[in-house]
Amino acid sequence: MVEGSRLTHGLRKIIGTISGPAIFKVEEGAIQRYAQAIDDPNPVFNDIEYAQNSQHGRLICPPGFTGWPVKGEHPVINIISAITRADASLRLVDGGVEYEFLHHIGAGDILIAIAKVIDITERETKAGKSLFINVGTTFTNQNSAVVLNVISTFIGL
Amino acid sequence: MPYKSINVGSEIPTLTKVATTRMLVQWAGATGDFNPLHYEDDFAKAMMLGSPIVHGALKRAWLGQLITDWIGEQGELKKLSCRYRGMDYPRKMKTMEEPHEGETWLCKGKVIKKYIEDNNVIVECEIWVENGKGEKTTQGSAVVSFK
Numbered sequence: 001m002v003e004g005s006r007l008t009h010g011l012r013k014i015i016g017t018i019s020g021p022a023i024f025k026v027e028e029g030a031i032q033r034y035a036q037a038i039d040d041p042n043p044v045f046n047d048i049e050y051a052q053n054s055q056h057g058r059l060i061c062p063p064g065f066t067g068w069p070v071k072g073e074h075p076v077i078n079i080i081s082a083i084t085r086a087d088a089s090l091r092l093v094d095g096g097v098e099y100e101f102l103h104h105i106g107a108g109d110i111l112i113a114i115a116k117v118i119d120i121t122e123r124e125t126k127a128g129k130s131l132f133i134n135v136g137t138t139f140t141n142q143n144s145a146v147v148l149n150v151i152s153t154f155i156g157l
Numbered sequence: 158m159p160y161k162s163i164n165v166g167s168e169i170p171t172l173t174k175v176a177t178t179r180m181l182v183q184w185a186g187a188t189g190d191f192n193p194l195h196y197e198d199d200f201a202k203a204m205m206l207g208s209p210i211v212h213g214a215l216k217r218a219w220l221g222q223l224i225t226d227w228i229g230e231q232g233e234l235k236k237l238s239c240r241y242r243g244m245d246y247p248r249k250m251k252t253m254e255e256p257h258e259g260e261t262w263l264c265k266g267k268v269i270k271k272y273i274e275d276n277n278v279i280v281e282c283e284i285w286v287e288n289g290k291g292e293k294t295t296q297g298s299a300v301v302s303f304k
Contacts, residue, residue, distance in 0.1 A: 037188070038215065044230075063225065064237070097214075
């Protein structure tokens with residue numbers, strides 16, 4: 001470890017850590033509540049009858065919504081816990097997200113989510129030496145199709 | 158929205174949003190993000206933020222709607238990314254339904270690339286959320302595909 005570096009040995013050991021699987025269930029009411037929360041009236045997210053008659057045949061999720069976990073926590077939560085155990089002084093903030101949408105997610109889907117710490121790097125920022133932690137999460141549906149890949153970035157201040 | 162009319166430089170129709178304390182409560186309930194940073198005054202002050210802030214992920218969801226409203230059923234959203242550049246503070250509620258006067262956020266975007274790939278028309282966009290002062294507090298990109 002370079003002197004003054006925040007990338008401790010304990011944090012380096014977390015790179016490559018895998019968390020999960022967690023099981024997510026996608027339900028109509030949850031999709032509707034999500035759409036209402038962001039004030040999105042799109043009927044494919046809100047109107048069950050409209051959605052059933054659409055090309056999708058069911059309510060589909062607004063981008064980024066993956067239902068609720070019914071077994072296990074979101075795997076990213078376990079990774080964040082591991083990071084804060086390795087360095088309790090770190091204050092983690094949401095640094096952003098990248099989504100790759102492969103198939104629509106919709107009502108009735110059962111998703112399996114697995115997350116992995118891709119890398120942890122250190123950079124000089126306005127706040128001083130900061131850590132950038134990239135976590136990749138893959139969501140696979142009940143047909144074994146990967147439906148969504150997510151890269152979440154957390155900044156450790 | 159016929160994709161043939163989309164060109165590099167085309168602007169995505171602006172989506173207007175008003176973040177209220179009520180919306181933040183609904184978002185927390187709909188997603189399970191109960192971080193007190195977004196509803197507890199004292200906690201937000203202790204974190205040096207002054208008062209509760211809008212969830213970054215909520216702004217990301219607005220950008221998702223910006224794109225899905227634009228492409229309708231003709232297109233498919235393939236990628237979406239965003240980074241949070243600034244804090245946003247919600248309007249407080251005046252009545253059960255109405256917020257106090259205050260800030261309005263504008264979700265915007267423009268096309269930066271258009272090309273053919275595997276017989277699909279691919280359009281790449283820059284997208285962002287502007288606060289009431291015109292500052293870009295959330296910036297990102299989107300890739301959409303049209304058959």
